[in-house]
Amino acid sequence: MSAVLDELAAGGVRLAVPLLLASAGELLSERAGVLNLSVEGMMLTGAFAGAAGALASGSAVVGVGAAVVAGLVVALLQAVLSVTLRADQIVTGITINALALGGTTYAARLWFGDGGAGSVPGFDPLPVPVLRDIPVLGPALFQQSALGYAAFAVTAVLAVAGARRTTWGLAVDAVGEDATTADRCGLPVRAVRYGVVLLTGATSALAGAQLALSEVHSFSDNLTAGVGYLAVVAVIAGRWRAWPTMLACLFFGTAQALQFAAPALGLHVSAPLLTTLPYVFALLAVSGLVGRSRAPSALTVPFVRGT
Amino acid sequence: MTLSLAPPRLLSRLRHPLSLATGAAILTVGVGAVLVVAAGTDPSTAWAALDEGMFGSPYSVGTSLNSAAVLALIATGFSVAHRAGLVNVGGEGQLCAGGLAAAATGLALPVQVPAAVGIPLTLCAGFLGGAGWAWIAALLKTRRGTSEVITTLLLNFVGAGAVSVAVHEEGLLRQQVTSSETLPQSQALAEGARLPLIAGAQSPATAIVVVAAVAVVVTAVVLRYTGTGLKLTSVGHSPAASARLGLPVSRLQEGGLAVAGGLAGLAGACLVASAPYVLAEHFSSGYGFTGLVVGLLARGSLTAVAAVSLLLGFLTSGGINLQLAAGVPASSVQIVQSVLVLLIAAAMLWSNRRAGGTV
Numbered sequence: 001m002s003a004v005l006d007e008l009a010a011g012g013v014r015l016a017v018p019l020l021l022a023s024a025g026e027l028l029s030e031r032a033g034v035l036n037l038s039v040e041g042m043m044l045t046g047a048f049a050g051a052a053g054a055l056a057s058g059s060a061v062v063g064v065g066a067a068v069v070a071g072l073v074v075a076l077l078q079a080v081l082s083v084t085l086r087a088d089q090i091v092t093g094i095t096i097n098a099l100a101l102g103g104t105t106y107a108a109r110l111w112f113g114d115g116g117a118g119s120v121p122g123f124d125p126l127p128v129p130v131l132r133d134i135p136v137l138g139p140a141l142f143q144q145s146a147l148g149y150a151a152f153a154v155t156a157v158l159a160v161a162g163a164r165r166t167t168w169g170l171a172v173d174a175v176g177e178d179a180t181t182a183d184r185c186g187l188p189v190r191a192v193r194y195g196v197v198l199l200t201g202a203t204s205a206l207a208g209a210q211l212a213l214s215e216v217h218s219f220s221d222n223l224t225a226g227v228g229y230l231a232v233v234a235v236i237a238g239r240w241r242a243w244p245t246m247l248a249c250l251f252f253g254t255a256q257a258l259q260f261a262a263p264a265l266g267l268h269v270s271a272p273l274l275t276t277l278p279y280v281f282a283l284l285a286v287s288g289l290v291g292r293s294r295a296p297s298a299l300t301v302p303f304v305r306g307t
Numbered sequence: 308m309t310l311s312l313a314p315p316r317l318l319s320r321l322r323h324p325l326s327l328a329t330g331a332a333i334l335t336v337g338v339g340a341v342l343v344v345a346a347g348t349d350p351s352t353a354w355a356a357l358d359e360g361m362f363g364s365p366y367s368v369g370t371s372l373n374s375a376a377v378l379a380l381i382a383t384g385f386s387v388a389h390r391a392g393l394v395n396v397g398g399e400g401q402l403c404a405g406g407l408a409a410a411a412t413g414l415a416l417p418v419q420v421p422a423a424v425g426i427p428l429t430l431c432a433g434f435l436g437g438a439g440w441a442w443i444a445a446l447l448k449t450r451r452g453t454s455e456v457i458t459t460l461l462l463n464f465v466g467a468g469a470v471s472v473a474v475h476e477e478g479l480l481r482q483q484v485t486s487s488e489t490l491p492q493s494q495a496l497a498e499g500a501r502l503p504l505i506a507g508a509q510s511p512a513t514a515i516v517v518v519a520a521v522a523v524v525v526t527a528v529v530l531r532y533t534g535t536g537l538k539l540t541s542v543g544h545s546p547a548a549s550a551r552l553g554l555p556v557s558r559l560q561e562g563g564l565a566v567a568g569g570l571a572g573l574a575g576a577c578l579v580a581s582a583p584y585v586l587a588e589h590f591s592s593g594y595g596f597t598g599l600v601v602g603l604l605a606r607g608s609l610t611a612v613a614a615v616s617l618l619l620g621f622l623t624s625g626g627i628n629l630q631l632a633a634g635v636p637a638s639s640v641q642i643v644q645s646v647l648v649l650l651i652a653a654a655m656l657w658s659n660r661r662a663g664g665t666v
Contacts, residue, residue: 077649087652090396090456091603094596095648102641106342109636229464236457272475276468283461287447295454 002135008254008261009140014215016253017144018043018207020246021151022231023238024158025200027245030235031162032196033176033298037093038078039204040228041100046071046205047212048104051120051219052111060121064147064209071205072198074100079197083190086302097228105221112219122213123147145214147206154203159242172196176296179303189303204228230278237282240296248285252278327657331650338646342639353633360628361621367628369510373581374594375620376519377574381598382605382612383519383526384570389607390530391563392543397444397459398571398602399595400466401437405572406579407470408436410480410586413496413579425499430518430576437572438565440466445564449557455564463595471588480586492587502580515577519616522570527609539563571595600648619644 022039029036036042046067053066074096081092123145131142144152162169174182175192183189211227212219230252238245255278259271286295343353360367381398388395395401412432416425444458473480474491482494502513530536541549542559550556574594579586597619605611626640 081649081653085653085656087655088603090394091600091652092649095600095645095652098596098641099645099649102638102645105638106346106636106642109638110345226464233461233464236461270472270475272468272471276465276472279461279464279468283458283465286457286461287453288451295457299454300456 004261004264005136006139007264008257009136010143011257011260012250012254013140014253015256016249017148017151018210018227019231019234019249019252020155021207021210022200022204022228023234023245023249024155025196025203026231027235027238027240027242028158028162028172029196029200030232030299031176031240031296032172032193033179033296033301033303034079034082034193034197035089035093035232035300036075036078036197036200037090037229037232038074038096038100039200039231040224040226041097042071042074042078042201042204043208043211043228043231044097044100044104044222044224045074046208047223048107048208048219049205050209051212052107054122054213055112055120058121060123060147060213063121063213064206067205067209067212068202071201071208073201075198075201075204078201079194082302083193083197086304089300089302101222104219108219108221120213120218122217145210147210147214151206151210154206155246158199158203159246163242173296175303176298179298179301180305183303183305193303204231207231233279233282236295237278237285239285239294248278248282251281327654328651331647331654334650335643335647339639339643342642343633343635346635346639348633348635353629353635356629356631356633356635357625359632361625363628365506365510367624369506369512371617371621371624372512372516373620374623375616376515377578377594378598378601378619379519379612379616380515380522380574380577381571381595382602382616383522383609384567385599385602386605386607386609386612387526387530387539387570388563388567389602390536390539390543391560392546393445393448393560393564393567394456395441395459395564395567395571395602396456396599397441397462397466397568397595398598399591399593400459400463401440401568401571402575402578402591402595402598403463403466403470404440404568405433405437405575406586406590407466407473407480407575408439408572409433409500409576409579410473410493410496413500413584414480414494416497416500418497420497420499422499422501422503425497426502426514426580429496429500429580430573433572433574433576433579434569435572437575438569440572441564441568442561445561448564449560467589467591470586470590474586474588482585490587492585495584496580500580501584502577511582513577513581515574515581518573518577522573523609523613530609571598574598604648604651 022043026036026039049070050063050067054060054063078092078096081087082089125143125145128142132138162172164173171187171192174187175189179189208224211223234248234252235245237248255274259274262269340350343350361371362368385395409429409432413429440462444455444462447453447458448455474493475481477484480493481491502515505514505516506512538554538559541554542556546556578590601612601615604615622640622644626637629635629640630637
């Protein structure tokens, strides 16, 4: 029984790590008023660039660097479109995802040929002595790869630095609630929005790299398969606050891990039902049926001075 | 005005939607050519394959028309909700709900049901399924003030999940499992619930083309010439002012979103009622999202809805042949389509300035 619990906790956290990373950036971005539906595309591009970079250089660390650069490029595209050109954020987000899917699939055909599977250098698990022997928590938290530990650190730093009590966090909220007033107070509205979108690009790309380099050690078409959308949903389910968002990520990860652990626990649950659960939960959270919820006022509203 | 740097007439012409569309198309063709060459294919071979895939045979034209019709239905619905000031991101979920309802109906019908009864019943079920799905978001919007953008987005995933659950559980819609190879999909619909072909046995074009054409025309007429259209427009412009005029704002918003969902559901029903006549996971093939993009690009014009749907429909089936006949990855068409959409979306700010007003 406890072996099953260990496995469930470890699986849940393992599946939650990419979500935590991507949603840490996405949370700030949405609070600043930019709905990055393109998280999925940033993540997929990051996964591809990570695998390609690691394969070409023979070093997983170089792969991570390539992933972040690629994620930033996608994020820059999203930022130019939604902040400078004030294009519709939903259209551009969905289309960037389609572009990333088409682009990585196309490039994988040319570069990886029939997969290149298994030959991509990646990150191996580095168990922390002593701590890993703690029941349930040990296998869940202290058997990550180097990139996994880095993911925890990045998530924690962003949660603290972007909290509502810091200058940065306040600026982000001000820009996302009332951009005109923020502008009149001297806050650089566009710079803040560019910053958070680029940040989301970086964290999402790291999340993609984590999938490609720590988990599967290869790249396959549509590797992320909707995990990026799930990260956006986690932010909504977390009602635009850091702790609930992290809990939502863990919950989503565990719901997915339950698919694999259910037979051992003697439960019969429909796997598609478990996959759908996060979205139902987010719907309940956002509709105010579970606690109160209010989206940032300026979410998806572009800013233009002088209106 | 006199301080303008470039001759105003020239700039204004450049900002005309038509010249923008031409510019975007030229750039997009360039991107496509690069992708073809990078894949090691001769551009003329690729062009011939694309042309063959789009217009080469009754088969290819029929396939293109069918996908264009699905897109047009979803985008038409989007335009109705948009008129009432609501952004329906939920086409995909409503399509799934409609397909689910249509499949449940088509499977419950007796085998001998005549087409004159079976087809209308199946399509109605699809419309109602999609409308009901959108109604959830509409109620949350009018009763609790939750943004329909977020709820319809989430309902997409729930809708797709509901289809998965239904086709994986034998107690629901899954066909009888006889071996481990039985696919997770429903049984085939009753004969009388299947959409007829409209252009002979050579062409796969089904009655969905007619359904979509009727939907586009009727919607255009209703929005432009009837009181309902005017009321929806009024609510879209200002819910507060409409409420003072005594319009039932909530009902109009709910109705607009429900019709949007209904049309997407109708598209889902048509997909289920076309070959291979089963409900399966991913039967929507992302049409809901592409339809949303069509609706947003058309910006409320139903002529534009028809034109953009046809363009994307033909491009998609051309792309499939591009892979089959010329060995260029089909994903290159996805890239080309995305680039086209991004260019148009990016140029909107610029083209809106043409009128001289604020954006």
